[in-house]
Amino acid sequence: MTIVAEFTIEHRQILDPNGELVAPLPAFAMNVADVVAMYSAMTRVRVFDTKAVNLQRTGQLGTFPSSLGHEATHVGVGAAMQPEDVLAPVYREFGTQLWRGVTMIEILTYWGGDERGSDFAVPRHDFAWCVPIATQTLHAAGAAMAFKIRREPRCALAYIGDGGTSEGAFYEALNVAGVRALPVVFVIVNNGWAISVPVASQTATQTLAQKAIAAGIPGIQVDGNDVFAVREVVAEALKRARGGGGPSVIETLTYRLSDHTTADDASRYRSSAEVERAWALEPLHRLRAYLARVGAWNESLERSLLEECTREVDAAVAGYLSDETQSTDAMFDSLFAELPTHLREQRNTARKYAARRSGR
Amino acid sequence: MVEAIALAQAWEMQHDAAVVVLGQDVGENGGVFRATAGLKARFGTDRVQDTPLAEATIAGMSVGMATHGLKPVAEIQFMGFMYPALDQIVNHMSRMRNRTRGRLTCPVVIRTPHGGGIHAPEHHSESTESMLCHIPGLRVVCPSSPARAYGLLLAAIRDPDPVMFLEPVRLYRAMRQEVVDDGRALPLDRCFTLREGSDVTLVTWGAMTLETLRAATLLEAEGVTADLIDLATLSPIDSDTILHSVAKTGHLVIVHEAARNAGLGAEIAALVAEHGLYDLHAPILRVAGYDTIMPLFKQEHDYIPSAQRIIDAVHAVLDA
Numbered sequence: 001m002t003i004v005a006e007f008t009i010e011h012r013q014i015l016d017p018n019g020e021l022v023a024p025l026p027a028f029a030m031n032v033a034d035v036v037a038m039y040s041a042m043t044r045v046r047v048f049d050t051k052a053v054n055l056q057r058t059g060q061l062g063t064f065p066s067s068l069g070h071e072a073t074h075v076g077v078g079a080a081m082q083p084e085d086v087l088a089p090v091y092r093e094f095g096t097q098l099w100r101g102v103t104m105i106e107i108l109t110y111w112g113g114d115e116r117g118s119d120f121a122v123p124r125h126d127f128a129w130c131v132p133i134a135t136q137t138l139h140a141a142g143a144a145m146a147f148k149i150r151r152e153p154r155c156a157l158a159y160i161g162d163g164g165t166s167e168g169a170f171y172e173a174l175n176v177a178g179v180r181a182l183p184v185v186f187v188i189v190n191n192g193w194a195i196s197v198p199v200a201s202q203t204a205t206q207t208l209a210q211k212a213i214a215a216g217i218p219g220i221q222v223d224g225n226d227v228f229a230v231r232e233v234v235a236e237a238l239k240r241a242r243g244g245g246g247p248s249v250i251e252t253l254t255y256r257l258s259d260h261t262t263a264d265d266a267s268r269y270r271s272s273a274e275v276e277r278a279w280a281l282e283p284l285h286r287l288r289a290y291l292a293r294v295g296a297w298n299e300s301l302e303r304s305l306l307e308e309c310t311r312e313v314d315a316a317v318a319g320y321l322s323d324e325t326q327s328t329d330a331m332f333d334s335l336f337a338e339l340p341t342h343l344r345e346q347r348n349t350a351r352k353y354a355a356r357r358s359g360r
Numbered sequence: 361m362v363e364a365i366a367l368a369q370a371w372e373m374q375h376d377a378a379v380v381v382l383g384q385d386v387g388e389n390g391g392v393f394r395a396t397a398g399l400k401a402r403f404g405t406d407r408v409q410d411t412p413l414a415e416a417t418i419a420g421m422s423v424g425m426a427t428h429g430l431k432p433v434a435e436i437q438f439m440g441f442m443y444p445a446l447d448q449i450v451n452h453m454s455r456m457r458n459r460t461r462g463r464l465t466c467p468v469v470i471r472t473p474h475g476g477g478i479h480a481p482e483h484h485s486e487s488t489e490s491m492l493c494h495i496p497g498l499r500v501v502c503p504s505s506p507a508r509a510y511g512l513l514l515a516a517i518r519d520p521d522p523v524m525f526l527e528p529v530r531l532y533r534a535m536r537q538e539v540v541d542d543g544r545a546l547p548l549d550r551c552f553t554l555r556e557g558s559d560v561t562l563v564t565w566g567a568m569t570l571e572t573l574r575a576a577t578l579l580e581a582e583g584v585t586a587d588l589i590d591l592a593t594l595s596p597i598d599s600d601t602i603l604h605s606v607a608k609t610g611h612l613v614i615v616h617e618a619a620r621n622a623g624l625g626a627e628i629a630a631l632v633a634e635h636g637l638y639d640l641h642a643p644i645l646r647v648a649g650y651d652t653i654m655p656l657f658k659q660e661h662d663y664i665p666s667a668q669r670i671i672d673a674v675h676a677v678l679d680a
Contacts, residue, residue, distance in 0.1 A: 086428065119461040125428065128460050132451045138417060139452070142424015149380065149406045149430070156424070169447070172417040179412060334458040335497050337465070337520040340549060340596040 007213045009206075011221045014228040017281045019289030026232045028079075032296045038079055038227050039287050039297070040305055042071035045095040046284065047309035048104055049258075051317060052111070056262040060321065062113050065092045066258035069225075072283030073189055073252040075099060076230025080238055081157060083123060088140040088158040091129040093189075096159075100126065104316035105323075114326060115334070134160055134167035137186060141173045144184035144247075155183045155241045157234075163194025165208050174215035177247035184247045185237045186212075189224065191256040192278075196269040212249035224252030225283040257282065328354040362532040364506035364539045365395045365471070368513040369433055371543045373403050376431065379517060382409040383418055383435030383471075392437055393473065393532050419445035419470065423452045426522075427464040433517055436472040439526070440483035445470070446491075453522045454497030469516045474502060474526035475567050475617050477664055479657040485529075486654065487566070487618035492524045493595035493627070499548060500594040502526040504569035506537040511546030512592065518545060526594075528567035535570075549593045551601040557585025560674050561605040563628055564615040565591040568665065572615050575670035584674060594624055602628065603636045610641035611677045617664055620648035642680035645673045 014023045029035050049068055055061035067074060074095025081087065087096060094107055101122035110117025110129065118128035127143075130136035140158035147154040164170055165188055177184050188208045192199060205211065212219025222233045230252055237248035255278035259266045266275075291297035328350040332343050339347070373379045381396055381403075387410035390397035400408040411418050415436055422432040436442045442449075449470065456466045476485025492500045501516055501523055503509035509527065516523035554569065555576055564572045569590050576586045587605040591597065606612050612632055614625040625646040632644060647665045655663055 088424075115459055115461055118459055119463045124463060127427070127464070132447060135420060135447060135452060138420025138448065139424040139427065141417075142421035142426075143428040144424070145421060146425045146428040146430050168444070169416050169420060172412070172414045173420070175414070176412050176417050176421065330461070331458070334461050336457070336499075342596055342599065 007210070009209050009219060009221055011223075012229045012233050013223040013226055014232065015226045015286050015290055017225070017286050019286040019293065021290075026228055028231065028235075029228055032291075032294060035287070035291060036296060038075050038231070039284070039291060041075045041078070041095065041099055042227065042284055042287065043305055044309045044312070045071055045074065045098055047306065048094065048098070048313050051313045052108065053258070053262060055108070055317065061108065062111050063261050063263045064111050065261045067092045067094050069255050069257035069278065069282055070189060070191065071095050072227035072287070073187070073224040073230050073254050076227040077157065077187055077234050080231045080234035082154070082238075084154050085238070086125050086127070086140065086143045086154065086156040088127040088136040088143070088156060089129060090136065090159045090161060090164070091131055093159050097126070102126070104313060105319045108316065108320040109323065112320060114323070115330070116326065134164040134169040136160070137170050137173035140184050140186070141177045141182055144177065144182035145180065147183055148180070153242050155185060155238050157185045157187060157238070159187050159189060161194060162188065162190040162192070162199045162208060163197065163202055165211055166202055171211075171215070174212060174217065174247070174249065178215040178217040181244070181246035183241035185234065185241060186247065186249045187234065188249065188251045189254060190251050191254050193256050193260070193266070193270065195260045195264060207251060209249055209251035217247050217249060219249040219251070221251045221253060224254030225281050225286070227283060227287055254283070255281065361503070361506040361509050361527070361535060362393050362395050364510040365513055365527060366397050366399065367539065367541050368510045368517070369396060370399060370402065371541060372514060372517045373399065373407060375543065378429060378431045379433060380407045380409065380425065380430050381433045381435070382411050382421065384411060384413055384437050386410060386435050391435060393529070395471065395527070396435065415441055415445040416448055419448035419453065422468045422470070423448055423456065423466055426466045426468045427456060431467045431517060433469045433471065436470060438484045438486070439472045439474050439488060440486040442472055449498070449522070449524075450495050454495050457521065458497060465520060466522045467520050468522045469513070469525050470522070471525045471527060473529045473532075475528050475530060476654055476657075476660045477530040477567065479660075480529070482656060485657075485660060487616070487649065489526055489594055489618060490622060490624045493624055497522070498595065499523040500526065501548065501592065502528065502566040502594055503592065504528065504531065504566055504590045506535060506539050508546060508552065508590070508592065510539045510541075511544060512548065514543065515545035515548045519548060523548075526566065530567040531570070549596055549598055551598045552590040552592050553587060553601065553605070554590050555586060555588040557587050557609070559584045559586060559609055560611040560613060560677060561587045561589065561602070561609045562613050562615060562670070562674070563589045563591060563602055565594060566617065568615050568617050571665060571667050572670055575667040575674070578667060578671060579674055584678065586674070597628065597631065599631050599635065602632065606632055606636045607639045610639055611674075612640065612644045613647060613670065613673045613677060614644065615647045615665060615670055617649050619651045620646055621651045623648055642677040645677055647673045
């Protein structure tokens, strides 16, 4: 017998669930102010998330996909990216988007049923939320192709969930990225559940990272609740991609502590014991413990951070709630660069009935 | 016609560095129909890309490239293989401008062979244009001569929104015509009136234009003259040209190769029923492919509407 190829999958962790270092501190974490910035961003998105779920529960927001538990993955990815890079999110990665400049008002506007939320003031070049599963991975590959053709030192980063790795588009994206050595990074957020289907029912592979192997590209697994490890691994992959070294797959192991969305009830398909075990591994606790141990955090700082986040979220909610609904013209005027004739007639019809409905 | 399609792509690549061509076998091989012949040698592998054999990749990459400064002209090798790409076309390409309120746009052209009649294998003779015409945010174009293929393809590439460009396979080599390679586009969203007459309006597109022209010539010999309208842009429909013609002739026959049920002929008939009913002297008739699967090639000419079927339909509306 001859073995023609052999593969291994590395798992990376730097900060364990108690906030103890189990590997050397990365250079970016030497500056404690930077670590505090990441912790603050993780707290900010959690406070925002809690508020958004409450808004839905009180009828002031549409269906909302909570990102509870994903904060280290999302902020670690955001911190590793450059502003000129392109993010192709799924629909849950608010921590990365907030880090990159998308505003809370924009997020609430979209999930409140208004397309203007996807018209980000910053960053103009990021993709909007992608609801059809795995399709965004090919958009990232296409954007990366544009950068490669123009010799721009930029990368694209696509998120995908554990369930999304079963889709054909995911395999196609890895394949084309590999064969054309595209500057793109695929981050698989393995949060254990695709709505009600656990990873074990999704695939027979031991890891999702190893799905990279068949595409001929590197795959690595990382503790997705460890912001140090996530940022380090993503930064390495982006550096390699930017330097012409091609794409990577990163599987971040985390847990969806919330329901799939506000329209879901996870207690129908998973045990509370499992969720309790996952809470013991959640990302904010370990980073807070680490910061406290190095003398950079205490209860008073925590309290003022929470107050600051609450003030910001409350201001965003007030802004969102005071926004006027778009005119019905909007659904016509953004369809093409120039409106075709038959749509002008339909636009007039919509105007007439909207006016009648609102009693104008 | 296939040379005209290659000429239009070469012209636009020469004059716009953002234009890139991608698809299966479009590079080294110049396309299975030779519609991209010579482009790779002239413009290199960055701008003329042989993709992996994956239609969703072709369409999805086109979305990513178009939203980041390029103008992809993608080839789907046969219309029957477009379905894996539809997820990207319907869910993203057609919606990108609207869902980002104009922040990101998709100036993409998807070229694909359309229809049958060349003795091709199964799945290689489809005409499913009405599926595409149903999607808001897409333009659908189908040329019927080399000159119109050249001018409309230039217009499609220059259009800031996605265009599905359906190329009738029967016309690729059936028709020779001098095409002036001067970079002049023809207008989108407009019909072309190929013959003028007073007795009946014939509306058709793509390769069926040839059968319809043949029918019109035979009808003229018996003293029946027809307005022959080549729809050219299948969505959105230039209804004014059709309604003006029907106001003149009072009779309408719509001819298409695609299956009749929920075909584009139904949309045209409805438009005329809504806006031109009182101009009509007789019911509208459709001459279309049967509501069956396109048969394998031994019987494809029993499926594709013939000049005789068109002539019989014209007699029927005139005698009604």
